[in-house]
Amino acid sequence: MSLAHPLPLKAYAVTENDENTGAVYFARHNIVARKAGANEFADGDITYVTCRRAAWADAYAETGRLPARVSIEHGWHFECCGCGMRIDEDSLAEHHLPLNGVIGGQWDPVFCGSRCARKYWSLRRRTKAQEAAAIADFKAIVCTRFPDVEFADDESRYRTHHAHVVPGRGGWHRQQVIVAFNFPGMKIGPAHYRTVDHHQKVGPADAGYTCCNGDREAFEAYAAATKRASQ
Ligand SMILES: [Zn+2]
Structure with a gap:
């Protein structure tokens, strides 16, 4: 057979x-x-x-x-993830950019050339670093208030830590930062320490603690108990 x-x-x-x-x-x-x-x-x-x-x-x-350059040769076009220009054979010729310099593939970011790719990946790296720093700062704040919590580092993505930062004038703005942690007495899911939404606000964001509705009593009891202990 x-x-x-x-x-x-x-x-x-x-x-x-x-x-x-x-x-x-x-x-x-x-x-x-x-x-x-x-x-x-x-x-x-x-x-x-x-x-x-x-x-x-x-x-x-x-x-x-x-590779995107092969698709372009066969009539496809892309948008540069750096400068936004339409990338096809005509526009490349118009901008004196070689087809061989096109970077990326059909399921990856595509760039008109190495300059746009470098800028994009460099910004991505800096953004990731800023996100990690924001999460670390928030964890440090939580640790000060609740020294014995366990951070929910491995929860499925929508429940675990999250940061959204954007470069702006005078530095990076932390638009949203959330850290998730498990606490003694928790039944439903992690509590969060998170920025409070202020859409117009620039500067250090306000932040506060939230938890699942069903865990409210347990979290309040835990907060009360640890407050006494730290006094
Ligand atoms: Zn470009």
């Missing part, structure tokens, strides 16, 4: 019918690519997308990573 030889992966260009936005999918059957493209670009409605073979991209089936 032997296994039937599997069909090779082939490239299919799937585009949404109105906007003509889409992507190249690698699949063994047209319908598989069509469904994937419809899920991404047409709320799952396969009658809203067109699916064509894109043999020019077959060579990338194995890795699944199709």
